[in-house]
Amino acid sequence: MKRKIKLVDVTLRDGSHAVGHSFTREQVARIAGALDRSGVEIIEVTHGDGLGGSSVNYGFSAVNDMELIEAAAGVIRKAKLGALLLPGIGTIRDLEEAYERGVRVLRVATHVTEADVAIQHIQAAKGKGMFAVGFLMMIHMAQPEKILEQARIFVDAGADYINLADSAGYLTPDGVRERVAVLTEHLSIPVGFHAHNNMGLAVANSIAAIEEGADYIDGSLRGLGAGAGNTQIEVLQAVIRRYGWESGADLDRLLEAAEKEVAPVMKRPQVIDADSLMLGYSGVYSSFLLHAKRASQQFGVAAKDILLELGKRKMVGGQEDMIVDVAYELSKGR
Template sequence: MKLNVLDVTLRDGSHSVRHSFTVEQVRAAAKGLNASGVPYFEVSHGDGLGGSSLQYGLSKTDELKLIEAAVSECTTSQVSVLLLPGIGTKEDLQSAASLGVKMARIATHVTEADIGAQHIELARSLGLKTVGFLMMSHMAPVEKIVEQAKLFESYGAEIVYVTDSAGAMLPKDVTERISALRQALQCEIGFHAHNNLSMALANTIAAIKAGATYVDGSMRALGAGAGNTQTEVMAAVLERLGYETGIDLYNLIDTANDVIAPLMQQPQEITGSSLILGYAGVYSSFLLHAQNAAEQFGIDERDILMKVGEMKAVGGQEDLIYEVAQNLASKREVVP
């Protein structure tokens, strides 16, 4: 069975390095991914095209320059971009396409596929491989996910992703969702994991067994929260399981070790706070914001994350983190 591995180090990993990728770093990573035979890899701000902002974090380097550098190194691999409607615009997508991007993943909250219709239609008209990306998929019942996935397919998505943005799912959750989509859709299905409960690889394998043919990973697991399924580990395990990926494992390991490891600001591991992300079902990219707010207001970041989880906050509501932190600090100050 042929699987398509999509590496998100240069997009999801942007969260972990505070959006500080340089042209040289992206070029080196892209060269390694291309030499390793990884079919697709994603480049953009962590929150997708247009994400560089005070709310989401400012990029050190214009993402279009990073995309251009990545494309220039590709002879077999293809570059993907992520776009969240309301953050990225149709003009951003057109600019990326003009630089040679070959795939666009249109990401919405799991119950809001309808806001991605025009972006999916535009991506198809630009000749891009077009993906519907259902974020925070743990928050909706299977029936709702099927409904939203069908919307994406009707707009022209060639692949629909179940996305465990909080790293909150267990293998049975993944199996239920992917199996239901496989029965309901004609298009291909993908899965994107986070490792906040140490389930990323197990969940990815569950997704494949249930019918997913596109799976995401990041080198050294570099990504938001506790990171993603580790691409080089996933490639090795899939080979052992008999799946065809076309990836040169040695080259991929070398790229992870020689290019990605030196630029990491800290080891990618499951800390107490990233564990709480998965436990409370909180968007993985909230972690650094919660850490900043905890330092600013002198409170435990885990308390912030638990409260945000209770509020069922989703991507785009990062401002709530600071409001929650301020409220928690005020309550603590008045306790006798």
């Protein structure tokens, strides 16, 4: 039997970073509709930092999450509609509202060592009958044993699968393999993987994850996402076919969605520029990129230097406020 991979599309979530959280209802409806027709398993729609992410710190959404979720819910027929929630930013109240608007998959993301803050959210999602996913971020910062320990917290809370995110795009395929393998070997629930392309390894790392038994793979049309973007989903689909696996998605339709719906809304080419390479190289959370570029302008210091210092200080996902702190400090030569 052919290996079946489930594609999770994050164009309308991680991709939200790349367009400065400017998605409109119409764009979401068009892109979600095209994705649905292309046969992906899950379509995630939320501010890049999850429910409640619209803020000074992470950037305000042009259109409220709930409206965007509704716009997607109105066009999706086959796929499941998902949302992301980062405890500490979003709350159970947000997830309940998202549920009412049609979200049926809730992915709850914490830093790789902090899964226990998400137990209440996983349980709340399960209480609503949602498909709940435990999502560990910045996995390059922890060893496989630690990741297994944290994944088990999610399993015990009732998660339906565990998603590992290389949020800094730091890992090489070996690093992905050992982290995915320890979970597929020891857990009774499926494992997923989320890559960033800061080192140009997103597709290769996704393939490594599949080879170690990951069933769910995140990707986005045109690779739209934070930093240098995510695994480009249409490329991944082609590679999956080349390997002789199945995903249930249709390559032609993905290509058409990328070309017709996503290309026109992109604000900049999704490439590995010097600063996004620096994210991967120094292990910094990918969504810091555009904030660092802005702070670079405001304080007259190089974005690269800001990112390197953030890496040295071991900042984790969500600490966008420290970009200003670092830029201010560098500008003062403190």
